[in-house]
Amino acid sequence: MAEEQSAAKKPAVIRVKLEWCKGCEICVAFCPRNVLEMEGGKVKVARPEDCTRCMLCELRCPDFAITVE
């Protein structure tokens, strides 16, 4: 249990494959915690500490470009 809790508290690792990101902004617009931003036409992980791992960005990215761990 204690282990589970500490695992849950570990900050999320959000990876972006910039070569595949087409800058559609879908992940940015629908992130409930405002973790992501646009920068130079691509996504930028601005506030990873706020991520709840809801996985919505990964589910809806049309380009297989963002993953959350």
Place this chain on the structure above:
Amino acid sequence: MFDYLRYIRERNFPHIWCSGCGDGIVLKALIRAVDKLGISRDEMVMVSGIGCSSRTPGYVDINTLHTTHGRAIPFATGVKLANPKLHVIVVTGDGDATAIGGNHYIHAARRNIDLTVLLYNNYIYGMTGGQVSPTTPRGKRASTAPFGNQEPAFNISDLAEAAGASFVARGDVYHAQKLEKLIVKAVQKKGFSVVEILSPCPTAYGRRNRMAHPVKMMEWLRDQTVPVAKWERLSPEEREGKVRTGIIVDVDKVEYTETNDKLIESLKADK
């Protein structure tokens, strides 16, 4: 994190679809569904016709067949009859399946042959330049309807139901997890199964209809879709401009490859 890389032909990425095109979201839901189903890839064949959605098989590492315009269902029928043990999934679009291939669509449903049809509905011909398709809503603009489409649209789920399909569902890419579940159910169903998938085309449809930004198109999907259970409680006025999503038809009927197998057996016994 879901490991999509195990299922894709990575050398073909980034894929050809435009920024914000829903087809990539469908592909991901499809891959997760395949993974969940636990069916060996050798027992699965994906068949497509022509159009943006029909590019899907080029990106997945399973047995695939990219055929001619409107003819994905006939090719799939041949594959299924040659080896009824295979799970055959057809990937097609509103133009491919309900205009050019419209007859194949209704007659495969009538026959109730065990195929799964994933029918991406983006309300327009994307690849060929934004022409009106049978599902373009009345009043919406297309390259061949610059002042707005005058024709009423086909409801392609209702069409499948009326023609005799044993499973009909509608999903959308905004609700990607729900979509994955519908695909799983459709593949598991014995009989002709259709999942109509609302998938935005910002380039050909959105640009002409004040939704050029992919986020606008996703919001539109979010706001127009109503789950079937809620739909039942809505008045006709409240249903205006909305579409129901979820399982629309799920019935058991005589399936074509089974009657065909029986016929073959009986003819063999007669010899």
